[in-house]
Amino acid sequence: MALTHETLLEGSKMWGLFYLIGFSICVLIYTFLPSNRERFERAEREIFDEDDGPWK
Amino acid sequence: MGQLTTGERDFGAIILIVLAIIGIAMAAAGRADVLGIHGAMVLLYSLALLFVLFSGAFGTSPSPARLTRYYDDPIKVGVGLTLFWAIFGMFIGVWAAAQLAWPSLNFDTSWASFGRIRPAHTSGVIFGFGGNALITTSFHVVQRTSRARLADQLSPWIVLFGFNLFCLIAISGYFLGVTQSKEYAEAEWYADIWLVIVWVTYFVLYVRTLARRKEPHIYVANWYYLAFILVVAILHIVNNLAVPLSFAHAKSYTVWAGVQDSMVQWWYGHNAVAFFLTAGFLAMLYYYLPKRAERPIFSYRLSILSFWGITFFYMWAGSHHLHYTALPHWVQNLGMTFSVMLLVPSWASAGNALLTLNGAWHKVRDDATLRFIMMAAFFYGLSTFEGSFLAIRPVNALSHYTDWTVGHVHAGALGWVAMITFGSLYTLVPAIWKRERMYSAVLVEVHFWLALAGTLIYVFAMWNSGIIQGLMWRTYSPDNTLVYSFVDTLLAMYPYYIARAFGGLLFLIGAIVAAYNIWMTVRSSATATLPLDEDLPVDEKPIGGATPTPAE
Numbered sequence: 006m007a008l009t010h011e012t013l014l015e016g017s018k019m020w021g022l023f024y025l026i027g028f029s030i031c032v033l034i035y036t037f038l039p040s041n042r043e044r045f046e047r048a049e050r051e052i053f054d055e056d057d058g059p060w061k
Numbered sequence: 062m063g064q065l066t067t068g069e070r071d072f073g074a075i076i077l078i079v080l081a082i083i084g085i086a087m088a089a090a091g092r093a094d095v096l097g098i099h100g101a102m103v104l105l106y107s108l109a110l111l112f113v114l115f116s117g118a119f120g121t122s123p124s125p126a127r128l129t130r131y132y133d134d135p136i137k138v139g140v141g142l143t144l145f146w147a148i149f150g151m152f153i154g155v156w157a158a159a160q161l162a163w164p165s166l167n168f169d170t171s172w173a174s175f176g177r178i179r180p181a182h183t184s185g186v187i188f189g190f191g192g193n194a195l196i197t198t199s200f201h202v203v204q205r206t207s208r209a210r211l212a213d214q215l216s217p218w219i220v221l222f223g224f225n226l227f228c229l230i231a232i233s234g235y236f237l238g239v240t241q242s243k244e245y246a247e248a249e250w251y252a253d254i255w256l257v258i259v260w261v262t263y264f265v266l267y268v269r270t271l272a273r274r275k276e277p278h279i280y281v282a283n284w285y286y287l288a289f290i291l292v293v294a295i296l297h298i299v300n301n302l303a304v305p306l307s308f309a310h311a312k313s314y315t316v317w318a319g320v321q322d323s324m325v326q327w328w329y330g331h332n333a334v335a336f337f338l339t340a341g342f343l344a345m346l347y348y349y350l351p352k353r354a355e356r357p358i359f360s361y362r363l364s365i366l367s368f369w370g371i372t373f374f375y376m377w378a379g380s381h382h383l384h385y386t387a388l389p390h391w392v393q394n395l396g397m398t399f400s401v402m403l404l405v406p407s408w409a410s411a412g413n414a415l416l417t418l419n420g421a422w423h424k425v426r427d428d429a430t431l432r433f434i435m436m437a438a439f440f441y442g443l444s445t446f447e448g449s450f451l452a453i454r455p456v457n458a459l460s461h462y463t464d465w466t467v468g469h470v471h472a473g474a475l476g477w478v479a480m481i482t483f484g485s486l487y488t489l490v491p492a493i494w495k496r497e498r499m500y501s502a503v504l505v506e507v508h509f510w511l512a513l514a515g516t517l518i519y520v521f522a523m524w525n526s527g528i529i530q531g532l533m534w535r536t537y538s539p540d541n542t543l544v545y546s547f548v549d550t551l552l553a554m555y556p557y558y559i560a561r562a563f564g565g566l567l568f569l570i571g572a573i574v575a576a577y578n579i580w581m582t583v584r585s586s587a588t589a590t591l592p593l594d595e596d597l598p599v600d601e602k603p604i605g606g607a608t609p610t611p612a613e
Contacts, residue, residue, distance in 0.1 A: 032365070045278075045361040051206075051278075052348065052351060053355070053357070058129055059131060059204070059208055060276075
């Protein structure tokens with residue numbers, strides 16, 4: 006298959022769309038995975054720990 | 062630099078000596094070319110740093126106890142550099158604005174002509190002020206959220222001083238007439254190569270520090286900082302691929318040709334807005350807003366969704382800068398579509414920030430620092446909406462090449478980027494220097510109102526002038542001739558240009574007030590008075606308004 010302008014066009018128009026959709030699904034799964042809930046809740050509160058030095 | 066070990070001092074000295082030799086080589090090869098002048102500057106810069114390094118080199122070696130603390134020395138220097146560039150860049154901006162109203166302010170010199178001081182302004186505020194603010198706050202945030210000290214003590218200095226050398230070479234070059242003629246990438250090839258070296262050091266330092274983290278999860282602010290560092294590296298390298306005339310000349314020619322060059326430039330240019338002026342500053346928002354409001358972010362999950370939305374969508378939006386050009390129509394459509402889609406993650410971030418403040422609005426009323434951050438989130442929402450709107454082709458037909466674009470950029474740059482930076486600095490400075498509060502709360506308040514008034518005057522002047530300009534350019538008489546000459550439009554712009562310069566002046570005065578306030582905070586002799594409530598478990602932390610404020 007020759008690498009023509011049309012080939013690149015098709016690639017970006019079609020596979021680009023599938024890539025976008027697939028990528029979005031992965032992000033949604035990661036964000037709403039129930040096992041990640043605790044990790045995120047911890048993360049948003051953890052920054053208030055005023056311990057002003059690196060942990061051992 | 063007092064904490065550097067002997068090995069780090071030696072290595073630092075070797076780097077500076079090599080840099081000095083490179084400076085001599087540049088000066089020798091460049092001779093009368095600007096490259097020669099820049100060679101001399103590189104030589105002087107490295108010798109000056111070498112002097113600082115040597116003057117402390119034979120002191121006692123640092124105590125091992127330093128490793129139990131965060132490494133904040135580069136942050137302190139970074140705050141100073143940030144404020145220096147803020148005042149310099151904004152001063153040049155006010156000058157450029159005044160030149161548009163009163164052109165004789167170029168004093169008939171070449172170096173002060175508008176075409177040269179404009180890039181000095183944009184680079185001064187974006188790279189000098191914004192870049193130093195990003196490096197400085199990222200060193201602060203990555204250590205605190207990772208619970209780890211910076212991975213080593215030398216590379217933060219290489220990043221900080223190396224980046225400022227880039228700014229110095231770039232901006233002095235513009236005054237001397239050197240430019241690649243690429244917006245936000247005007248610096249020539251040798252400065253670009255140096256920035257790549259500095260930036261790779263920054264990336265490696267950041268990743269190494271994250272790798273040392275004691276916190277299992279990487280806090281979302283670090284995602285944004287890392288996206289900023291990584292993507293800016295990619296953009297910078299691709300857009301600046303160029304062939305110099307010779308190694309003895311400052312001038313180079315880009316490897317890209319014609320419309321590809323335009324597309325690469327605006328892919329770079331718009332993503333510079335996205336990843337330099339947005340991602341890194343969102344990182345500040347996601348750390349300093351919850352800290353200052355003492356409330357966790359409204360939705361952590363939303364911050365993740367908007368992170369991926371912003372990183373993914375922004376990549377494709379650049380072609381909206383090239384509507385109605387030789388760029389293929391479908392590429393313009395692609396850019397327009399992604400720009401409109403960008404509104405979703407952008408407003409998700411802005412909404413997330415404002416909803417975080419629900420229940421803390423009394424603090425916004427009383428605390429000008431938090432008000433800076435709130436107003437920044439508001440202007441972020443405003444300018445991202447405007448950006449999506451302007452990217453729509455028929456809207457762009459009216460707005461493009463007019464002052465509306467300038468107004469849009471400054472709603473983002475003054476209202477969003479500068480306000481979030483000052484809000485972050487007012488939070489960071491007392492924390493780093495262990496002061497209970499800023500030297501003067503009144504001066505923070507004064508700064509806030511100067512900044513807000515300046516932004517509003519600036520932005521409204523440019524909205525008016527831009528739309529009038531666009532309409533005048535497209536007004537036809539019944540016999541299909543243009544009604545207004547270009548000079549007619551300039552006369553119509555005159556009052557707005559004066560208003561714009563005035564708005565910018567207010568903003569500049571605000572930055573000077575900030576610098577004075579921060580200087581006095583640092584100078585005040587108060588010892589460590591910050592309460593360290595480290596013995597409390599996380600759940601019993603006084604989150605959510607337990608700290609009394611004057612209103613309570």
